[in-house]
Amino acid sequence: xxxxxxxxxxxxxxxxxxxxxxxxxxxxxxxxxxxxxxxxxxxxxxxxxxxxxxxxxxxxxxxxxxxxxxxxxxxxxxxxxxxxxxxxxxxxxxxxxxxxxxxxxxxxxxxxxxxxxxxxxxxxxxxxxxxxxxxxxxxxxxxxxxxxxxxxxxxxxxxxx
Amino acid sequence: xxxxxxxxxxxxxxxxxxxxxxxxxxxxxxxxxxxxxxxxxxxxxxxxxxxxxxxxxxxxxxxxxxxxxxxxxxxxxxxxxxxxxxxxxxxxxxxxxxxxxxxxxxxxxxxxxxxxx
Numbered sequence: 001x002x003x004x005x006x007x008x009x010x011x012x013x014x015x016x017x018x019x020x021x022x023x024x025x026x027x028x029x030x031x032x033x034x035x036x037x038x039x040x041x042x043x044x045x046x047x048x049x050x051x052x053x054x055x056x057x058x059x060x061x062x063x064x065x066x067x068x069x070x071x072x073x074x075x076x077x078x079x080x081x082x083x084x085x086x087x088x089x090x091x092x093x094x095x096x097x098x099x100x101x102x103x104x105x106x107x108x109x110x111x112x113x114x115x116x117x118x119x120x121x122x123x124x125x126x127x128x129x130x131x132x133x134x135x136x137x138x139x140x141x142x143x144x145x146x147x148x149x150x151x152x153x154x155x156x157x158x159x160x161x
Numbered sequence: 162x163x164x165x166x167x168x169x170x171x172x173x174x175x176x177x178x179x180x181x182x183x184x185x186x187x188x189x190x191x192x193x194x195x196x197x198x199x200x201x202x203x204x205x206x207x208x209x210x211x212x213x214x215x216x217x218x219x220x221x222x223x224x225x226x227x228x229x230x231x232x233x234x235x236x237x238x239x240x241x242x243x244x245x246x247x248x249x250x251x252x253x254x255x256x257x258x259x260x261x262x263x264x265x266x267x268x269x270x271x272x273x274x275x276x277x278x
Contacts, residue, residue, distance in 0.1 A: 054256050084253045110253045114232060120248035 020135055023048075023128045024116035028082065028105040031091060036080060036105055039132065045077045045156045046128040047144075050119045052084045053094040058123040061141045066100040068144035073102075076130075076157060082107050084122075129156050187248065189274050190266055196276045200237060200247030211238035215269055223265040225258045233262075 023046075027037040038046065049065055051058035062081075069079040079102035085091045086108045095104065113119045117126065125138040135156065142149065189196050190210075197206040210216045216238055220230045229250060236247040251259065263273050 084255075086255070110229060110232065110250070113253045114236075114246060114249045118243075118245045118249045120245055120252050122252060 020133050023126065023132050023134045024112075026112045026116060028107055028112060030103045030105050031088065031095070032103075034103070036103060038128075041078050042132050043076070043130055045130060045153060047077065047079045048117070048126040048128065049079065049081045050084070050113060050117065050122060050124045050126075051081055052122055053091060054085075055122045057141045059098060061123060061144065062098055062100055064142070064144040066102065068149070069100075069102040072153065077153060079103075080105055082112060084110070084113055084119075127152065127156070188263065189276060191272045191275050191277055192270055194277045198244075199251065200244045202242055202244055207238070207242075215271075219262070219265045219269050219271075222268060223258070224261040225254065229254065229258070 023038060025037070025039045027035055029035055038048075047065070047068075049061075051062070053059075065079060065081075069077070073079075081100065081102055081104045083091055083104060083106060085094075086106070088106060091104065091106070107113050117124075121139050123139075123141060125142060126134050127136040127138070129135050136152070188199050190199050191197070192209055192215075195205060195209065197203060197209075216234065220234060223230070225233070232250045233247065235241050236243050236250055251262075254262065266273060
């Protein structure tokens with residue numbers, strides 16, 4: 001019985017944390033009209049942050065993600081915020097209240113959210129290495145300014161300053 | 162025994178803390194003394210929801226974009242059924258669409274988040 005419980009939590013921990021697989025490619029338009037293709041960002045560490053304007057837990061983590069982006073953008077890290085909101089004007093109004101400096105992409109058909117990244121909880125964040133592999137999926141509000149998170153990114157950057 | 166309790170407590174705390182910082186995307190539908198998590202793959206759920214035609218009627222009367230209705234039906238009732246993708250489609254809906262889907266379930270005789278004894 002004890003063994004079964006231990007195995008259950010071990011499997012649960014594994015399913016919630018790390019798994020390495022090729023990140024599904026996509027092309028999405030940002031709010032300022034620029035097109036972003038994930039595969040074109042190979043060579044950079046990419047943080048994909050899935051969010052929605054109605055999601056309180058997503059709003060909570062935005063300032064720390066923005067602070068992280070400002071600190072790491074020149075070191076080969078790209079942050080892409082992908083929103084499930086389909087109303088462009090609503091997103092623009094929202095970002096006036098909660099400004100961020102990283103690109104915000106619109107997934108108006110939901111193909112990236114649902115079919116490619118299967119985002120069943122919000123917020124959800126994927127860490128993608130320089131080779132284009134998903135190295136970690138983070139569920140729920142994160143502190144992107146934490147020592148733990150920055151250490152993970154430093155490791156993926158390979159110590160490049 | 163003590164060790165087991167500690168392991169279980171830590172596990173439960175992990176689950177609870179993960180739940181606390183996310184938006185809820187799961188809900189329970191019930192009909193005829195049976196309750197199911199929406200999207201879960203169970204034979205009896207398929208019978209109740211899909212084979213009866215109920216889910217088609219629920220979707221028909223819900224104010225949800227057409228292509229998303231198709232995704233919901235595909236990931237709940239067809240050979241492509243996937244609990245994760247069904248939940249992801251639900252998570253992608255706007256709050257108004259989510260409300261409308263639940264309302265439509267109620268209109269068609271389902272109870273929401275009620276587990277019959």
